[in-house]
Amino acid sequence: MSEERELESAAARVVVGLNAVIAAVVEESPLVLCVRDHDGEISLPYGPFEPERHRTFDIGLRDLVSRQTHIDLGYVEQLYTFGDKGREAPAALLAGSAERDRVISVGYLALAPEAKDAGGANAQWRDWYEFFPWEDWRNGEPDVLSQLILPALEKWASADETAARRTRIRIAFGAEGWEEERALDRYELMYEAGLVAEARRDASLRGRQEKTSPVRSDRSADGIDTGSDTASQDQRLGKAMTSDHRRILATAIGRLRGKLKYRPVVFRLTPPRYPLLLVQRTIEAIIGHECHKQNLRRSIESGGFVERTSETTQEGGGRPAALFKTSDRVRRELSASGLTIPRLKVRPSFFS
Amino acid sequence: MSEERELESAAARVVVGLNAVIAAVVEESPLVLCVRDHDGEISLPYGPFEPERHRTFDIGLRDLVSRQTHIDLGYVEQLYTFGDKGREAPAALLAGSAERDRVISVGYLALAPEAKDAGGANAQWRDWYEFFPWEDWRNGEPDVLSQLILPALEKWASADETAARRTRIRIAFGAEGWEEERALDRYELMYEAGLVAEARRDASLRGRQEKTSPVRSDRSADGIDTGSDTASQDQRLGKAMTSDHRRILATAIGRLRGKLKYRPVVFRLTPPRYPLLLVQRTIEAIIGHECHKQNLRRSIESGGFVERTSETTQEGGGRPAALFKTSDRVRRELSASGLTIPRLKVRPSFFS
DNA sequence: CCATATATGCTCTAAATGAGCATTAGTTGC
DNA sequence: GCAACTAATGCTCATTTAGAGCATATATGG
Numbered sequence: 001m002s003e004e005r006e007l008e009s010a011a012a013r014v015v016v017g018l019n020a021v022i023a024a025v026v027e028e029s030p031l032v033l034c035v036r037d038h039d040g041e042i043s044l045p046y047g048p049f050e051p052e053r054h055r056t057f058d059i060g061l062r063d064l065v066s067r068q069t070h071i072d073l074g075y076v077e078q079l080y081t082f083g084d085k086g087r088e089a090p091a092a093l094l095a096g097s098a099e100r101d102r103v104i105s106v107g108y109l110a111l112a113p114e115a116k117d118a119g120g121a122n123a124q125w126r127d128w129y130e131f132f133p134w135e136d137w138r139n140g141e142p143d144v145l146s147q148l149i150l151p152a153l154e155k156w157a158s159a160d161e162t163a164a165r166r167t168r169i170r171i172a173f174g175a176e177g178w179e180e181e182r183a184l185d186r187y188e189l190m191y192e193a194g195l196v197a198e199a200r201r202d203a204s205l206r207g208r209q210e211k212t213s214p215v216r217s218d219r220s221a222d223g224i225d226t227g228s229d230t231a232s233q234d235q236r237l238g239k240a241m242t243s244d245h246r247r248i249l250a251t252a253i254g255r256l257r258g259k260l261k262y263r264p265v266v267f268r269l270t271p272p273r274y275p276l277l278l279v280q281r282t283i284e285a286i287i288g289h290e291c292h293k294q295n296l297r298r299s300i301e302s303g304g305f306v307e308r309t310s311e312t313t314q315e316g317g318g319r320p321a322a323l324f325k326t327s328d329r330v331r332r333e334l335s336a337s338g339l340t341i342p343r344l345k346v347r348p349s350f351f352s
Numbered sequence: 353m354s355e356e357r358e359l360e361s362a363a364a365r366v367v368v369g370l371n372a373v374i375a376a377v378v379e380e381s382p383l384v385l386c387v388r389d390h391d392g393e394i395s396l397p398y399g400p401f402e403p404e405r406h407r408t409f410d411i412g413l414r415d416l417v418s419r420q421t422h423i424d425l426g427y428v429e430q431l432y433t434f435g436d437k438g439r440e441a442p443a444a445l446l447a448g449s450a451e452r453d454r455v456i457s458v459g460y461l462a463l464a465p466e467a468k469d470a471g472g473a474n475a476q477w478r479d480w481y482e483f484f485p486w487e488d489w490r491n492g493e494p495d496v497l498s499q500l501i502l503p504a505l506e507k508w509a510s511a512d513e514t515a516a517r518r519t520r521i522r523i524a525f526g527a528e529g530w531e532e533e534r535a536l537d538r539y540e541l542m543y544e545a546g547l548v549a550e551a552r553r554d555a556s557l558r559g560r561q562e563k564t565s566p567v568r569s570d571r572s573a574d575g576i577d578t579g580s581d582t583a584s585q586d587q588r589l590g591k592a593m594t595s596d597h598r599r600i601l602a603t604a605i606g607r608l609r610g611k612l613k614y615r616p617v618v619f620r621l622t623p624p625r626y627p628l629l630l631v632q633r634t635i636e637a638i639i640g641h642e643c644h645k646q647n648l649r650r651s652i653e654s655g656g657f658v659e660r661t662s663e664t665t666q667e668g669g670g671r672p673a674a675l676f677k678t679s680d681r682v683r684r685e686l687s688a689s690g691l692t693i694p695r696l697k698v699r700p701s702f703f704s
Numbered sequence: 705c706c707a708t709a710t711a712t713g714c715t716c717t718a719a720a721t722g723a724g725c726a727t728t729a730g731t732t733g734c
Numbered sequence: 735g736c737a738a739c740t741a742a743t744g745c746t747c748a749t750t751t752a753g754a755g756c757a758t759a760t761a762t763g764g
Contacts, residue, residue: 014368014403016435016456051366051454055437081433081458083368085407102403104368106433167684277742295722297743317731318741332519342722629711647753649712670710671760694753705764712759720751728743734736 016049017105018061019245021079021252022071024115024125025269030285031115031125032249034241035068043242044249045069045123046105061108070119071112075268079107080251086206087244109252111268128253129288131238131246135183135253137289140346144236145173149195150350156193175351180287181258187250190237197240198247257287262338264305267326275313275321276300283341295342303339305330368401369457370413371597373431373604374423375638376467376477377621382637383467383477384601386593387420395594396601397421397475401458413460422471423464427620431459432603438558439596461604463620480605481640483590483598487535487605489641492698496588497525501547502702508545527703532639533610539602542589549592550599609639614690616657619678627665627673628652635693647694655691657682 021044022033037043047064054060062073083104115125129136134145150173157165170176172185191199234240241249259265260283269282276297284290300306306324314320373396374385389395399416406412414425435456467477481488486497502525509517522528524537543551586592593601611617612635621634628649636642652658658676666672 014366014401016366016368049366049435051437057433057435078432080430081409083401083409083458085403106435171685275742292722292724293741294724294743294745299721314730316740318739319729319731319743321742333523340721345722627711644753644755646712646714646755651752666761668709669762670708671712671762673711692752697753707764708762710759710761712757714755714757716754716756718751718753720749722749723747724745725747726743726745729741731738731740733738 013101015101015103017046017103018049018057018064019044019046019082019105019107019248020061020065020073020110021107021249022065022069022073022110022112023128023252023256023269024112025282025285026115026125028281028285029127030129032128032252033069033071033118034124034126035120035122036124037242039242041242042126042239042245044245046245049106057106057108061110065110068120069123071116071123073110074113075111075265077109079109079248079255081106082244082248084244086202105248107248107251109255111256111265113269113271128249131241131249132183132187132253133236133238134186135180135288137178137180137346138284141349146349148233148236149173149190152195153189153193170351173350174348178289178346178348180289181254183254183257184247184250185254187247191247196237196246197234198244201240253286260286260338261341264303264330264338266339267305267330270326273309273311273323273325275315275323276306277321279306287341287343289346290344292342292344296339299339299342303337305339365453367453367455369398369455370401370409370416371396371398371434371457371459371600372413372417372425372462373459373601374417374421374425374462374464375480375604375608375621376464377634377637378467378477380633380637381479382481384480384604385421385423385470385475386478387472387475389594391594393594394478394591394597396597398457398597409458409460413462417462420472421475423468423475425462426465427463427617429461431461431600431607433458434596434600436596438554457600459600459603461607463608463617465621465623480601483593483601484535484539484605485588485590486538487532487640489530489532489698490636493701498701500585500588501525501542504547505541505545522703525702530641530698532641533606535606535609536599536602537606539599543599548589548598549586550596553592605638612638612690613693616655616682616690618691619657619682622678625661625663625675625677627667627675628658629673631658639693639695641698642696644694644696648691651691651694655689657691 020033024031024033033045034042035045045065045068047068049057049060054063057078058076061076065071065073081104083102085102087103087105118124134142134149136142150169153169153173154166157169160166168185168189172182172189187196190196194200194203238246240246256265266279266282266286270279277293279300280291280293280296283296305327307327309323309325311323312320313323372385376383376385385397386394387397397417397420399420401409401412406415409430410428413428417423417425433456435454437454439455439457470476486494486501488494502521505521505525506518509521512518520537521541524534524541539548542548546552546555590598592598608617618631618634618638622631629645631652632643632645632648635648657679659679661675661677663675664672665675
């Protein structure tokens with residue numbers, strides 16, 4: 001049996017890749033570092049995990065990123081490992097992988113305190129809401145939700161006898177309040193409903209490759225044709241990415257949004273000295289909605305996350321702001337709890 | 353370059369394994385399903401991920417577990433992917449992997465509402481505190497902490513000029529309050545300090561295999577010899593497991609403990625009808641400390657997690673308890689928030 | 705009936721949150 | 735210099751949660 005299996009695994013290898021979501025926040029914009037893949041598609045930095053060179057994933061990731069982008073990662077955390085068949089639709093995405101190899105990928109999230117010039121012309125910082133326009137509620141409920149997404153999802157749900165789809169939609173899209181950390185749930189629903197470009201791309205790729213055994217038959221089987229032309233729609237439904245990178249990014253956003261609430265990770269994204277408003281803008285950029293200023297300040301100050309310095313800034317035309325620095329306890333991760341984020345409520349219009 | 357890499361990866365393959373932490377709670381005991389590996393060591397159910405047979409990790413895991421143990425998994429969630437070099441110390445742990453292959457492993461957590469007979473004589477449910485005696489505070493602070501662990505860690509920390517070790521110890525072991533979800537941090541510190549059997553085992557294995565490049569030099573370099581004989585000490589410091597399985601289990605425990613607080617996962621572990629005390633005991637078993645009964649009830653009842661039925665039980669010699677069932681909203685995961693767990697405080701004696 | 709064991713109901717206090725008003729200290733235009 | 739404007743900062747008040755513990759209800763075994 002051991003021999004048999006040996007033959008088997010020699011036939012179809014597993015290739016392990018590494019993917020990095022490298023995030024920074026600059027001037028109200030949450031940025032993610034992107035590269036162009038060989039087809040010119042937008043991708044996350046990725047590459048093979050090389051067991052001979054890399055003692056740990058962590059080391060492999062840093063090495064890979066530093067070679068692709070001139071950036072040295074600081075804070076890094078493992079996100080999720082993606083292994084679904086067909087996820088690496090454009091085959092041979094990683095050098096050295098044969099057609100039938102299974103490519104799995106270990107996704108990481110990294111935080112950078114500044115969006116340093118990424119070096120290679122190939123690397124570029126992008127606002128992550130380019131990929132998820134519906135996730136940004138800072139200026140109120142995004143129109144695309146009630147105008148495009150929810151109607152399309154509703155149609156998709158109505159094609160399902162059981163209430164399962166509708167239930168999932170209600171949870172993900174906030175029938176009982178918008179939960180920002182459900183970014184992945186929302187993306188997955190939209191994918192399954194055929195609303196994002198990747199769903200259509202993957203379906204056609206699958207159609208070409210496999211004549212037998214329908215994989216995830218529900219995906220494009222009854223995907224919705226929302227009418228207008230694809231290009232302008234993808235504009236409103238966000239840019240596509242290589243392979244399942246947009247899913248990985250959604251995972252990262254959801255994770256970061258959640259983590260913000262129970263660990264003081266914001267301070268991984270701040271410069272050495274900063275006014276409290278910067279912390280607020282950083283949080284708002286990530287979370288995707290506005291906060292109650294005074295209460296957030298109370299939370300930050302009373303939590304002992306920061307220390308006031310004697311310096312001040314004079315940015316816009318208002319009273320000068322005191323500059324703060326992150327307290328030692330927090331920088332050394334001594335601090336257990338995160339800061340509570342007082343969100344300013346915006347009522348979703350749908351699910352009235 | 354692509355060719356070069358192809359050769360390289362043909363030389364040292366990556367083999368992907370799957371690991372399952374399958375948990376259940378029975379009568380105040382948190383149980384985990386274990387198997388015996390070929391050496392007779394206690395292991396988590398594991399096996400190779402077979403890309404030809406398995407479309408997703410999830411499917412692979414269920415298949416693997418059902419073949420090893422007669423159990424059909426319900427709730428399943430990915431935990432973490434372990435890839436450190438040397439983690440699969442006893443080489444060729446997975447059939448078909450050559451000596452120099454790198455074995456990485458995708459760990460999963462599964463919850464079972466009952467500890468069904470596992471089938472194979474090889475599979476066995478065990479109380480997870482056998483492996484982590486210091487994590488069970490239900491009868492107050494475990495003696496082993498102040499008697500063995502903290503002194504040994506303190507000694508280990510004092511060998512470090514920087515305060516780094518001591519800081520980590522203080523965070524992990526609750527200088528500012530015991531945080532039950534830090535189970536992994538605690539285990540890792542103990543491993544690094546050479547307090548658990550696996551650390552000594554891995555060190556000797558490494559010593560045999562590699563003459564060059566000291567890997568994780570701090571591990572056993574100044575590991576502590578706490579004096580008394582190893583056997584009785586391992587008794588007090590918990591049973592060892594194959595490879596890094598105890599680390600995986602620690603990850604699972606920490607994750608489950610954390611999740612309990614923000615998602616209603618307890619109800620994945622309850623039978624169809626139950627008295628509220630059962631929920632309490634289940635939570636206490638997992639969390640590792642007692643709760644304030646009345647407040648926990650308030651939390652459960654007011655949160656709309658359960659519905660009262662007209663039935664009652666008569667277990668011990670007290671007033672009969674009403675039987676509840678989990679509400680639909682919760683069973684379909686409609687419920688967003690978890691229940692707040694009112695812990696009964698126990699003051700740690702150390703870090704006075 | 706009594707002692708004992710739980711279950712269950714309720715109260716009281718303290719702390720955390722949510723909202724918003726008021727004041728302060730600058731800048732800019734005139 | 736003054737009015738208008740901008741943002742920072744300080745504070746208050748009402749509500750909600752969370753933490754503790756007392757009191758009552760309904761069983762069991764003598």
